[in-house]
Amino acid sequence: MNKGYWVIAWGVISDPVAVERYVAPATEAIVAHGGRVVVGGEPARTYEQGLASRIVVVEFDSLQAAISAYESEDYQATLHHLVGAATRDVRIVEAIG
Template identity: 35%
Template sequence: MPKAYWIARVNVSDPQAYAGYMALGPAALIAGGGTLLSRGGRSVALEGPEPSERTVVIEFPSMEAAQACHDSPAYRAAREKRHGAAEVEILIVEGLD
């Protein structure tokens, strides 16, 4: 079964409120089977639009595990803390076998 990669592009508009997400989000992702590979480090656009303020990459054992994590009560609680504090795009991409 191929692994899956959760890719999030994040622009924080309210750092104080976003701290509430950060207090819950990473732990929920790890509890859901995720391995944080990149979390807001430097990025550069080689083609296309400029990168978001933060780009996050998380590896999951499968697409199903990534989706289940996103839908979990723990991550739902984290998302509620993030509401209004950031613009977020999340993709889940299946890896190669």
């Protein structure tokens, strides 16, 4: 069974205080579902069409665990903090091999 990952590229953050209110409960929900934040921060370099925006990568033991965690009630309950405060591109992908 291959690992699953959330790959999150943050877009515009118009309300950093609201984003900070999201971080602690979201991290708690992620960890409760077996997730591990393995990357977080601004890119050191960007190439081609890369944007200099915050990136977060969360690792799960399987693709299904990653999907279940994102769709869980406790994680979904944290997303209200981001409404009108930030835009993100969230993708869930499966590890190769």
